[in-house]
Amino acid sequence: MAIDSPLQSRMASPTTSEKDVKALKFIEEMTRNPDSIQEKVLGEILSRNSNTEYLKRFDLNGAVDRKTFKSKVPVVMYENLKKEIQRISEGDRSPILCSHPINEFLTSSGTSSGERKLMPTIEEDIHRRQLLGSLVMPVMNLYVPGLDKGKGLYFLFVKSESKTSGGLPARPALTSYYKSDHFKTSDSENVYTSPKEAILCSDSSQSMYAQMLCGLLLRHEVLRLGVVFPSCLLRAISFLQNNWKELAQDISTGILSSKIFDPAVKNRMSKIFTKPDQELAEFLIGVCSQENWEGIITKIWPNTKYLDVIITGAMAQYIPMLEYYSGGLPIASTIYASSESYFGINLNPMCKPSEVSYTIMPNMAYFEFLPHNHDGDGALDETSLVELADVEVGKEYELVITTYAGLYRYRVGDILCVTGFYNSAPQFKFIRRENVLLSIESDKTDEADLQKAVENASRLLAEQGTRVIEYTSYAETKTIPGHYVIYWELLGRGQSNALPSDEVMAKCCLEMEESLNSVYRQSRVSDKSIGPLEIRVVKNGTFDELMDYAISRGSSINQYKVPRCVSLTPILELLDSRVVSAHFSPLLPHWSFGHQNDVIR
Ligand code: AMP
Numbered sequence: 233m234a235i236d237s238p239l240q241s242r243m244a245s246p247t248t249s250e251k252d253v254k255a256l257k258f259i260e261e262m263t264r265n266p267d268s269i270q271e272k273v274l275g276e277i278l279s280r281n282s283n284t285e286y287l288k289r290f291d292l293n294g295a296v297d298r299k300t301f302k303s304k305v306p307v308v309m310y311e312n313l314k315k316e317i318q319r320i321s322e323g324d325r326s327p328i329l330c331s332h333p334i335n336e337f338l339t340s341s342g343t344s345s346g347e348r349k350l351m352p353t354i355e356e357d358i359h360r361r362q363l364l365g366s367l368v369m370p371v372m373n374l375y376v377p378g379l380d381k382g383k384g385l386y387f388l389f390v391k392s393e394s395k396t397s398g399g400l401p402a403r404p405a406l407t408s409y410y411k412s413d414h415f416k417t418s419d420s421e422n423v424y425t426s427p428k429e430a431i432l433c434s435d436s437s438q439s440m441y442a443q444m445l446c447g448l449l450l451r452h453e454v455l456r457l458g459v460v461f462p463s464c465l466l467r468a469i470s471f472l473q474n475n476w477k478e479l480a481q482d483i484s485t486g487i488l489s490s491k492i493f494d495p496a497v498k499n500r501m502s503k504i505f506t507k508p509d510q511e512l513a514e515f516l517i518g519v520c521s522q523e524n525w526e527g528i529i530t531k532i533w534p535n536t537k538y539l540d541v542i543i544t545g546a547m548a549q550y551i552p553m554l555e556y557y558s559g560g561l562p563i564a565s566t567i568y569a570s571s572e573s574y575f576g577i578n579l580n581p582m583c584k585p586s587e588v589s590y591t592i593m594p595n596m597a598y599f600e601f602l603p604h605n606h607d608g609d610g611a612l613d614e615t616s617l618v619e620l621a622d623v624e625v626g627k628e629y630e631l632v633i634t635t636y637a638g639l640y641r642y643r644v645g646d647i648l649c650v651t652g653f654y655n656s657a658p659q660f661k662f663i664r665r666e667n668v669l670l671s672i673e674s675d676k677t678d679e680a681d682l683q684k685a686v687e688n689a690s691r692l693l694a695e696q697g698t699r700v701i702e703y704t705s706y707a708e709t710k711t712i713p714g715h716y717v718i719y720w721e722l723l724g725r726g727q728s729n730a731l732p733s734d735e736v737m738a739k740c741c742l743e744m745e746e747s748l749n750s751v752y753r754q755s756r757v758s759d760k761s762i763g764p765l766e767i768r769v770v771k772n773g774t775f776d777e778l779m780d781y782a783i784s785r786g787s788s789i790n791q792y793k794v795p796r797c798v799s800l801t802p803i804l805e806l807l808d809s810r811v812v813s814a815h816f817s818p819l820l821p822h823w824s825f826g827h828q829n830d831v832i833r
Contacts, residue, residue: 239579239654242374249380252370259367259579259593263657266594267621274298274598277636284327284638286316298619307602307614307632307641310344317350323398329638330354336401336408338571339393341674342645342665343749346681350402351571354637358412361405364574364593368566368581375582376537382455384424384540385447385533387468388431389439392758404674405571406460425450429500436759440471441489442497445479446504447533448516454533457558458540462550463673463714463761465541469528469557470712476520484513527559538562543585544662546671549709549799551585568662572644573597573635579654589651589659594620597636601629604647617641623650623658630666669797670707672714673761675752679796685747686718689740696732697725702775705797706804708766715763718744719807721775731769737815741765745821753823764817774810781806 242248243256262269278296281287290304306312316328317337325333329352337350373379390410393403401408409415410431421427430442447454459465472479482489486508492498519531530536539558542565543551554563564581567574568590576592592599600617604627623629631644645667648660670677682705690700702721708714724730732740745756745765755762779792781803798804 239371239374245374247377248370248374252373255367255370256374259371259591260655262593262595263591263655266592266657267619269594270598270620271298273595274301274634277598277634280636281327281329281331281638283331284329286329286638286640301634302600302614302617302641305640307612307617307643309643310342310349313639313642314344317352320352321350321396321398321400321402323396323400329640330636332356332637334400334637336403337396338405338408339402340571341404341676341751343676343681343751346749348402348750349571350396352637352639353408357637358409358414360596360636361409361569361574362414364569364577364596365567367577367593371577371579372564372566372581375580376456379455379537382453382535383422383450384456384458385443385450385454385536386424386426386458386540387440387443387464388424388426388460389436389464390432390434392434392754405569425454427497427500427504429494429496433494433497435494438492438494438497440468441475441479441491442501444468444472444475445482445488445501448479448483448512449505449509451512451533452535455535455537456540457529457533457536457538460542461673461761462541462543462547462554463709465539466550466553466557466709466712466714467761469525472520472528473525476516480513480516480520483509483516526556529558530561531559536561538564538582540564540566542567544568544588545664546668546676546707548585549707553710568592568660570644570646572639572642573633575599575631576660579659589661591654591657591659592620594657598634600632600634600641601648602632602643604628604630620658621656625650625652625658628663670705670716672707672709672716673755673759675749675755675762677716677748677752681747681749682718682796685744686720688747689743692736692740692743693722693732696736698732699723702794704775704778704795704807706799706807707797711763713761713763715766717766717768719768719770719774719811721770721772723772731813734813734815737767737769737813738818741767741815741817742819742821745817748821750823753821757820757823766817767815768807768811769813769815770807770810771812774807777806777810778803 239256275296282294292300292304320328320334332354334352335355336353338353340349340351342349390407391404393401393407396402425446426443430439433439478489488501488505492501539554539561541563543563544565562582563585565588566578566581568576573596575596576590578588579591599620601623602617617632628647628649631646631648633642633644634640645665647663647666649663650658651661652659665676667678668676669679669682686700686703700720701723704719706717708717775794782792783789
């Protein structure tokens, strides 16, 4: 147990505000005895939901203790709850999963049968999520003093939403928050440079333009720069690259571009953007017209102390680009959360990216940990799940949660490794999401998705007698936006092994995109956060060389399997040096949020 943790010693500082001290004391309280808090949380969840159709099935007979719960209620995945979720989405208001009414669904970026998962949520959940969020800045303030003297430039956006056939909203957690009265009545504009109207504008170009302009106008006040996903920060930079002339023009004339026509944004901007600033316009032209954009963030926002963005898990691929544009600013990965529940925060936010660990807050949900067996056959031993307080340092587990809104022993799919303890609360490194191969932003493409997409696309080659004999993939994040690259080795008809035309290959790219899940297609079409899919055809024999390379590095020839996703530089170099042609998707795939019934079908 940490006797005098950095948090505790820093908390004693006379400069720590009363509000922060309260939040820090809460963290101390939550981490001192997580086991008893977990017991209480499970008791509450089970007693208030004892009358639900779901729990009644397992004959708990009013029991609210962990032992009975674990012996009677099965560990489940989304697929096991689809019927219940479908009924709720269609308007059945009886207590199916939860005794409190489900007031909306949060749409997860995880998919089931290619469509977004719908996570039930109840009205009070927003307070739980807000509570966890409110712990982040008090911790940050301990490590970076003076943040209250300026503002945060955060690029925040609402995403598409829909209603289920039963009339419940279905949208991502952050969109739900921005559209709530909590956000609308908050004092966010004392803290952030972006006006609420800009964040709430559903046209992402107008939203970005207004947020960027406000960030430029207040450039000396900006002390931190944040986004949810790193790809969004790179898009903001790319947006600046494409729009700095127009932004400088606005600033030098004091007249807002006609690109902003949303009435609410226009009206709000007319109050913020009241006069020309020639000096700022000239500065912007001077900086942005330079060829080299290395360190552009600190040039434009010189007082920025850190970037606030998640760079753990799949997002680690963006670290070099973030370092390049920020001139090596520290990157803080502050929170670990999902649509199912918010989980925990990073108590040492200025640590190196490789050292980030999250401390799960035991009041958020009831947590169990399924030991992760690398070599296992995947069979689930339900008796092997471990309590939050009993996990062991160095071991890997899959997170399983029971929530107030009606998920019971639900496998989140995240693999976490215990790195240590804060007080008595374990801290976890995010290792990976189970079975996710490719991810640019919120999209998660697994091996089955990729396999299906390759199969569908390769049918287009069959007419010409060409076959895909091997494939692998790579998430290319150096382009803005990032895109999927699929390497194909082809076998043509006859001796000549002639390759299909560019037109056919481009169709294959599009067919792959059409076959990928709805989160991918939404990112392509609506959010525009993923660029056109690329197929790189490699020379015959390339995949044999890949195997030779793996074997030379110690893989067993008998057990060698073609990796369906690659990221190691020498392997990418090998593949790229064998490319004979590259082809891009010529069009956008189909996507519409449609009816939520489509989402869960
Ligand atoms: P969603 O439900 O779409 O919000 O996605 C939640 C998932 O995103 C989690 O289950 C994780 O797989 C991933 N995620 C969330 N926060 C983090 C984080 N701090 N580091 C790595 N992955 C994260």
